[in-house]
Amino acid sequence: MNVHHQTRATLLAQGHTRRSIQAAIRTGELIHVRRDRYLTPDVDDLVVRAVRVGGRLTCLSLLALLGVFVLRNHQLHVQVAPGAGRLRAPDDRQRPAAAIRAGAVRLHWTEMPEVPQSACAVGVVDALVHAILCQPPRAAVATLDSAVHLGLITMWQLAEVFARLPARFQVLGTFVDGRAESGPESLIRLMARRLGCEVRLQVSFDGVGRVDLVLDGWLVVECDSKEFHADWAAQVRDRERDLALAGLGYCTFRVTAAAIMYRPDEVFAALRGLILSRRAV
Template sequence: MSSEQPWYLTTAAPPGIVQMLLFGVRPTCLDGASLHGVWTPPHTGAHVFRPRVLRVDAELEDARTHPVRRKAGEVITLSEEAELVLHAPALRAWPGHDPVPDLALVLTHAAHCLPVEKAAVLFESGLQRRLLTRRGAEQILASLPQRIRRPLSRIRADAESGTETIVRWWMESRHFPVRPQVLFPDRRRRMDLLVGRSWVIECDSREFHDDPLSYDADRARDLYLASRGYRVTRLSWEQVFLRWKETQTMLLAILRRGEHLDRPRT
């Protein structure tokens, strides 16, 4: 495929990666994590990187790339319409011959690029799927600036979905009492999140819900918890990733009533 790299194009090549390689860039951050099998939240644009060079290819300029920058902790870009998000690591050469860099570099880029809760989604998915070890995660965190490393030190290995990570992270950042993966009273199953003493939040991880067996099992879980005196709220993928601000407002309204601090009413 390339005169510089020993790659051969096959039908198994992931969609989109070929165009990136033709541009002279490689996937990283959200796109690289997805290729490693990490669960990733929805995003626009393709996150790519390349070593520092003196010359910018005309083709790459035409692609309307922009480097990632941070200002007051927020990610800003040079162009809202850019198709590629160009990460700028301090590298003089490619880190290896593989068109997809190793997961440690991908997550390092993600930590610098993404809001902390979305970077946490990638780390926690990698840990939960055993694509990343706890020691490996700690080594990545140790290499980050303190302003990024400190909040990410809360990552866990038992989050079962990106929606669960986002909701838990939001509650923890506002100092609401929340515990993940608490055992049911029957001790055979686990709650996604237990808020206070009696409010259970179940987080759907699927964008589309077309499995009748899962639907039935979810409702059976909800009914069992309600019978034991718990309040149960089920949040969909869409509520967390497409309508998150609206969802936060409603969650806050419930939390401010303080009913989650009561014991389950059996």
């Protein structure tokens, strides 16, 4: 995200005067975020709030803004330099310490000399490093899958992410697969691997189309979201696909994205029951 704040000096160099700067703030053409930090009104509010705190947008906040899958996030994640002072709350209704204590803000105290001083967000690699440290392992893998799938990082940059992390995180790299087209798909793949399943992703069948996963050569898993499966016509198409797959000798396990994300224990138990039923035969 290539967003930079401006200072009074840069605005004056562009031809503004002190009077015109004040006029631009009154008319909403400029936002005076904090002392000597100005942004234009088209900048996302998350970025504005991070700069108001005194740092740069990072971690889950930045990644979600870029469209990367994030399992859960109820905080504003801000990178600040170690020893930084004069931190503020993201809005004027709270004191900084109160916002942090309440969990509204998560500060990442890291030096980033390579990032321009005027940058309002860290780079994607830095955000992913923070995201791995901030999430449980399965959620971190799903986030990495998503970043690779969206083309936001290359495999070389993925290696760079892990090079910046402690050794205990290196094992997560072996689970990353950019073919996953959604976070829930990544999460259920990890469940299947935990059960020792052979996993195939994005498998195409003649007369059916592409399915999310095939486990152990017989169980098709489809991760349904409201976006694509809400109306009756979509549900009919799903049932027709299931019928066609049954004719080919496949069973279908269809589960909602919400269940995968927020009731993982139930989904894992159901998946385990299905897999073990066939293995016991």
